[in-house]
Amino acid sequence: MSEADRERCARALREAHAAGRIDHDELEERLDLVLAARTSLELRAARRGLPLTPPRPAPGTLGRLHRAALGLHAAAYAGGNGAAVGVWALAGEGFFWPAILLVPTTGLLAAHAASGPVVRRAWHRAKRRTVGR
Numbered sequence: 001m002s003e004a005d006r007e008r009c010a011r012a013l014r015e016a017h018a019a020g021r022i023d024h025d026e027l028e029e030r031l032d033l034v035l036a037a038r039t040s041l042e043l044r045a046a047r048r049g050l051p052l053t054p055p056r057p058a059p060g061t062l063g064r065l066h067r068a069a070l071g072l073h074a075a076a077y078a079g080g081n082g083a084a085v086g087v088w089a090l091a092g093e094g095f096f097w098p099a100i101l102l103v104p105t106t107g108l109l110a111a112h113a114a115s116g117p118v119v120r121r122a123w124h125r126a127k128r129r130t131v132g133r
Contacts, residue, residue, distance in 0.1 A: 009034050009043045016050050062123050066116050077109050 010031060017027040033046035084098040 073112050077105055
């Protein structure tokens, strides 16, 4: 067991206290156990009963989710607008009414495509705020 193990355990206890899962007196008692621990089994005893910390998303998860959603959005755009243009062509053309659908959906798809960096920056700012507590 190393000093780093003790520090990780103490950090987990402080995070549990900050999240309201344990009160101040219990934090002090458990930190005393951490300082007195000589084995990893004793460290585990100091954390006993605490819920596990929620897993953090893997690096790049947000980017993959955004690309997947953008792909679905692009497929829906192509399918819906392609069908509208097909109906227009089969109906004998004339006034190009599919433009009523094409213009706003093109703007929405472009906004979705451009939003990737903005969403990632907002995500990273939110993570820094929650980690800094």
